[in-house]
Amino acid sequence: MNILIVYAHPEAHSLNGSLKDFSVQHLQQTGHQVQVSDLYAMNWKAQLDAADTLAPLVGAYFQASEDPRFAFEHQLQAADISAEQEKLRWADAVIFQFPLWWFSMPAIMKGWFERVYACGFAYGVGEHSENHWGDRYGEGMLAGKRAMLVVTTGGWESHYSPRGINGPIEDLLFPIQHGMLFYPGFSVLPPVVFYQVQKSAETRFSSWCDTLATRLDTLETCEPIPFRRQNHGDYVIPALTLKEEIAPGETGFGVHRER
Secondary structure, X not given: OEEEEEEOOOOOOOHHHHHHHHHHHHHHHOOOEEEEEEOOOOOOOOXXXXXXXXXXXXXXXXXXXXXXXXXXXXXXXXXXXXXXXXXXXXXXXXXXEEEOEOOEOOHHHHHHHHHHOOEOOOEOOOOEOOOOEOOOOOOOOOOOOEEEEEEEOOOOHHHHOOOOOOOOHHHHHHHHHHHHHHXXXXXXXXXXXXXOHHHHHHHHHHHHHHHHHHHHHOOOOOOOOOEOOHHHHXXXXXXXXEOOOOOXXXXXXXXXXXX
């Protein structure tokens, strides 16, 4: 497989850096082709703004959707954006690795999504009609590719359990896995999450590598999270609410997974 690792941690000697290096080595040793986008090492520009287009602005001022769309369609994007989009086209699977900081990814990785996921590339594609509301949530430019999160956190696993004070890890990662990966078409694999990393990195690193190796070895075969596809009959279009007969009376993130 062609595998892209999008990685965000500012310190190469960190646990995250060691896990990323292990993944690259293991994947290459098992016959995969690997590219790494090390966002801090690349000095990745996080902010989406008018500098992302080499074309004149479409209107009187920068528009966060229309100007990137024009630049994408006319091959006038900033070079770093085009390079990352090309990596996504090349990849069969993408691993996003980051520490959980303030209940989400580091800002530099969020900026990667905002800039690389240009309108016309990752969203704003497909027809909009009474039966089909764009190519998204299971369809889109990245359909047929797989994605997986590798996440570290300082909190205990119990803190992220169904009754834990931080909230269930599945809920915290839902906006990323459903809204940033499944939205443009990725098949999203269950995440790899390592807990309490500051307290036990030295004693548990070997076992974490074993866990990670097992997941890397099953990138092609692991069953994806069964998110409901938008245009396949579960949702009312264009309201995009679940039909009344599906999970009646239930709400929350879980209803957007098939049972």
